[in-house]
Amino acid sequence: xxxxxxxxxxxxxxxxxxxxxxxxxxxxxxxxxxxxxxxxxxxxxxxxxxxxxxxxxxxxxxxxxxxxxxxxxxxxxxxxxxxxxxxxxxxxxxxxxxxxxxxxxxxxxxxxxxxxxxxxxxxxxxxxxxxxxxxxxxxxxxxxxxxxxxxxxxxxxxxxxxxxxxxxxxxxxxxxxxxxxxxxxxxxxxxxxxxxxxxxxxxxxxxxxxxxxxxxxxxxxxxxxxxxxxxxxxxxxxxxxxxxxxxxxxxxxxxxxxxxxx
Numbered sequence: 001x002x003x004x005x006x007x008x009x010x011x012x013x014x015x016x017x018x019x020x021x022x023x024x025x026x027x028x029x030x031x032x033x034x035x036x037x038x039x040x041x042x043x044x045x046x047x048x049x050x051x052x053x054x055x056x057x058x059x060x061x062x063x064x065x066x067x068x069x070x071x072x073x074x075x076x077x078x079x080x081x082x083x084x085x086x087x088x089x090x091x092x093x094x095x096x097x098x099x100x101x102x103x104x105x106x107x108x109x110x111x112x113x114x115x116x117x118x119x120x121x122x123x124x125x126x127x128x129x130x131x132x133x134x135x136x137x138x139x140x141x142x143x144x145x146x147x148x149x150x151x152x153x154x155x156x157x158x159x160x161x162x163x164x165x166x167x168x169x170x171x172x173x174x175x176x177x178x179x180x181x182x183x184x185x186x187x188x189x190x191x192x193x194x195x196x197x198x199x200x201x202x203x204x205x206x207x208x209x210x211x212x213x214x215x216x217x218x219x220x221x222x223x224x225x226x227x228x229x230x231x232x233x234x235x236x237x238x239x240x241x242x243x244x245x246x247x248x249x250x251x252x253x254x255x256x257x258x259x260x261x262x
Contacts, residue, residue: 077173
């Protein structure tokens with residue numbers, strides 16, 4: 001019988017060991033918490049962020065004056081810039097930008113579904129996709145994909161939800177607006193159209209209950225219902241603080257699976 005002598009253990013330098021440990025630790029962190037940058041087998045798109053872990057900029061509320069300023073600057077930019085003889089944004093993109101800007105002025109949460117945009121702006125999904133890409137390409141819009149936990153012990157642990165959007169005023173459009181103000185007033189038709197569309201959005205939302213607004217803002221019924229219950233709890237606490245204190249507000253933790261709890 002032939003015996004094979006075991007190989008002597010390698011003499012690995014301490015610096016190499018520490019580097020290997022750091023790499024293993026980093027790999028574990030990514031495998032547990034980062035659904036965004038890799039394939040996970042879960043039904044979500046790459047580079048998606050958990051819905052409640054976004055940068056603060058995606059919750060910033062802007063003033064109505066700032067919203068109108070961005071839309072007017074985009075309109076002037078669209079009238080000035082050309083690509084192959086055509087406007088770079090177009091009417092649909094300007095309408096969508098104004099709609100999103102009004103949401104940012106209304107609550108700071110700009111997270112509408114495609115279906116909601118279609119209903120409010122009156123265009124098809126393909127038109128929305130092209131318009132959003134144009135707004136992003138010219139610096140007026142940024143967005144992140146988001147996911148939410150399903151709360152299920154079996155099957156997919158997460159699912160895709162609506163994007164979160166951030167309205168921006170690119171430097172070129174800002175300079176164009178400032179130069180126009182110095183030389184002459186903003187054209188009446190540009191400002192009038194912006195004001196009218198803003199009023200239309202505000203009037204529409206004022207006719208809806210909070211539950212109806214949440215149902216339209218979220219594609220996922222469970223998420224909309226949870227937010228509605230939180231809203232109802234807040235209102236109940238305002239009306240009757242003593243009794244409301246005995247019934248805590250619903251927590252999103254109840255929807256989380258063990259894998260997604262922090």
